[in-house]
Amino acid sequence: MDFYYLPGSAPCRAVQMTAAAVGVELNLKLTNLMAGEHMKPEFLKLNPQHCVPTLVDDGFALCESRAIMCYLVEKYGKPIEADRLLPSDPQRRAIVNQRLYFDMGTLYQRFGDYYYPQIFEGAAASEANYAKIGEALTFLDTFLEGDAKFVAGGDSFSLADISVYATLTTFEVAGHDFSAYGNVLRWYKSMAGTIPGADMNRSWAEAARPFFDRIKH
Numbered sequence: 001m002d003f004y005y006l007p008g009s010a011p012c013r014a015v016q017m018t019a020a021a022v023g024v025e026l027n028l029k030l031t032n033l034m035a036g037e038h039m040k041p042e043f044l045k046l047n048p049q050h051c052v053p054t055l056v057d058d059g060f061a062l063c064e065s066r067a068i069m070c071y072l073v074e075k076y077g078k079p080i081e082a083d084r085l086l087p088s089d090p091q092r093r094a095i096v097n098q099r100l101y102f103d104m105g106t107l108y109q110r111f112g113d114y115y116y117p118q119i120f121e122g123a124a125a126s127e128a129n130y131a132k133i134g135e136a137l138t139f140l141d142t143f144l145e146g147d148a149k150f151v152a153g154g155d156s157f158s159l160a161d162i163s164v165y166a167t168l169t170t171f172e173v174a175g176h177d178f179s180a181y182g183n184v185l186r187w188y189k190s191m192a193g194t195i196p197g198a199d200m201n202r203s204w205a206e207a208a209r210p211f212f213d214r215i216k217h
Ligand SMILES: N[C@@H](CCC(=O)N[C@@H](CS)C(=O)NCC(=O)O)C(=O)O
Pocket: 009, 010, 011, 033, 038, 049, 050, 051, 052, 053, 063, 064, 065, 066, 104
């Protein structure tokens, strides 16, 4: 299946790790946003929202990383593995979903609110927005209290770990210090040897470094 992506993009890397976890091979279609490839008519036909990641599985086109991740698990995951990644039990699944929405709407959102105006618009750093990232990291630290091994609890990693791990890798490459959040740091270190495709996630993330090197923090 075709996977339109950019290596520096955290949501793209979350899909890459999910594909590795379910054993699906992706046909990589590098999409250069800086060159405007996502605004070409042929890409807009696939995804009018003009963003990566975009997956095309035998003519079925889908965007939004977390929707793609759920699709890959539900369509291609083997039963036991699928139940770990996206549990069928309604309450366990609800917690995984909550963490996925937290990642999209709070953790990554606040990261972007602070960094992207500086990178792309030359804006000054906002202390208030920096503090909001800290609050989001505190929430994540709380989810991991009591020596919890995984962000949605349980005894194996789920899609929530994959999604948040991709986000935190971007934090690392950005030089955003999260060492004060002890549970987050412990969990982050442990995921490197746990999530399939974590090495590729780490090396792809380097593509984002030059953007963060442009700003001082
Ligand atoms: N919530 C989306 C975010 C996707 C997103 O913002 N992608 C960026 C790259 S990281 C993009 O394609 N931006 C170009 C655009 O939106 O025009 C997801 O998780 O897939």
